[in-house]
Amino acid sequence: MSGSINCPPQPPQFRNDDLLPAELKKLLATMMRIRVFEERIADLVIEKKIITPCHLYTGQEAVATGVCHALNSDDYLFGTHRSHGHYLAKGGDLKAAMAEIFGRATGCSKGRGGSMHLVAPEVGIMGTSSIVSGSMSISVGTALAESIRGSQRITVVFHGDGVPEEGSWHESANLAAVKRLPIIFVCENNLYCTHMSLEKRRVHDNIPEMAKAHGFKTLSADGNNVLEVLAAARQAVQTARAGEGPTLIECRTYRWRGHVGPNYDVDLGLRDQQEIDAWKDRCPIKHFGNFLVDEKIMTRAEVEKVWQEACDEVEQAVAYSLASPYPDAAEVTKNVYRGAGQ
Numbered sequence: 001m002s003g004s005i006n007c008p009p010q011p012p013q014f015r016n017d018d019l020l021p022a023e024l025k026k027l028l029a030t031m032m033r034i035r036v037f038e039e040r041i042a043d044l045v046i047e048k049k050i051i052t053p054c055h056l057y058t059g060q061e062a063v064a065t066g067v068c069h070a071l072n073s074d075d076y077l078f079g080t081h082r083s084h085g086h087y088l089a090k091g092g093d094l095k096a097a098m099a100e101i102f103g104r105a106t107g108c109s110k111g112r113g114g115s116m117h118l119v120a121p122e123v124g125i126m127g128t129s130s131i132v133s134g135s136m137s138i139s140v141g142t143a144l145a146e147s148i149r150g151s152q153r154i155t156v157v158f159h160g161d162g163v164p165e166e167g168s169w170h171e172s173a174n175l176a177a178v179k180r181l182p183i184i185f186v187c188e189n190n191l192y193c194t195h196m197s198l199e200k201r202r203v204h205d206n207i208p209e210m211a212k213a214h215g216f217k218t219l220s221a222d223g224n225n226v227l228e229v230l231a232a233a234r235q236a237v238q239t240a241r242a243g244e245g246p247t248l249i250e251c252r253t254y255r256w257r258g259h260v261g262p263n264y265d266v267d268l269g270l271r272d273q274q275e276i277d278a279w280k281d282r283c284p285i286k287h288f289g290n291f292l293v294d295e296k297i298m299t300r301a302e303v304e305k306v307w308q309e310a311c312d313e314v315e316q317a318v319a320y321s322l323a324s325p326y327p328d329a330a331e332v333t334k335n336v337y338r339g340a341g342q
């Protein structure tokens with residue numbers, strides 16, 4: 001049973017150097033929106049109202065929130081099979097994501113993609129992909145295009161700790177480093193790849209070192225500490241916009257739910273309850289909310305109001321989705337391929 005490398009010793013320690021109260025509140029609100037969205041989906045899957053496979057992001061909210069706060073709206077974002085949080089943090093429309101997960105025509109991929117294929121080009125979200133490592137080479141493509149254009153637009157690609165085990169991660173990293181591309185790899189190391197823990201898969205716990213070997217700058221952040229993630233992301237963004245090449249940020253965190261769906265994988269003997277409880281104790285939202293109350297940025301009642309607003313918004317999105325039509329079967333081949341010149 002796993003456990004030894006998997007539990008950091010202390011709750012996140014926050015230090016605010018320069019963020020305004022409005023920004024701090026926005027970080028909390030974004031994390032809460034993601035949490036409520038994910039946990040509501042978990043219930044809907046249990047009720048069999050949602051039937052697309054959902055890889056939930058609960059527990060990892062600080063990573064998407066911290067990174068996306070450092071980006072401009074037109075910066076590119078690519079994600080994975082576990083990208084609801086990335087989509088919401090970058091500014092994707094919540095209702096359109098929920099409708100997509102319900103497979104409705106009003107979804108952000110017009111009901112063709114489901115949970116693992118969220119897009120919102122209007123806010124830079126070019127796609128999330130169910131193919132492990134599938135986003136890597138495409139993200140290097142947008143970074144290469146923008147570097148040729150000489151723009152200030154950067155690319156961020158989120159990936160799991162399983163992805164550096166794929167060849168295309170290395171090929172993409174090499175090209176990004178050789179061309180000094182304006183790209184950031186954000187490795188969300190949640191310690192598991194489907195059902196296998198990091199320590200069973202790797203002799204060395206050394207993902208940043210692998211990126212460094214390709215020529216990347218590397219940074220590490222506590223993935224349960226939104227301010228630490230944001231500080232690292234800002235540094236990487238500055239490097240990218242200055243034309244100084246790619247950075248990999250490793251964020252250690254934990255997904256509360258099992259690999260896919262609402263279960264916890266304890267019943268399958270894949271994780272132990274103690275480990276899950278220890279990470280729940282490090283909840284990125286609870287600790288950040290407490291910090292804002294301690295610092296007198298918000299009252300407890302204000303924190304609760306933000307949570308309630310997220311609940312209301314998600315409930316409206318569920319109602320909107322249920323009232324939306326399914327795509328017309330006669331149009332099944334529409335919007336799945338974009339031909340030249342379209």
Ligand SMILES: Cc1ncc(C[n+]2csc(CCOP(=O)(O)OP(=O)(O)O)c2C)c(N)n1
Nearest residue numbers: 082130131132160161162163190192193194
């Ligand atoms: C090329 C490919 N191989 C295998 C799979 C099956 N698969 C789906 S998710 C996953 C594990 C991904 O783990 P990680 O990258 O660590 O991300 P996490 O799920 O932990 O967020 C695998 C092997 C796949 N979708 N694509």
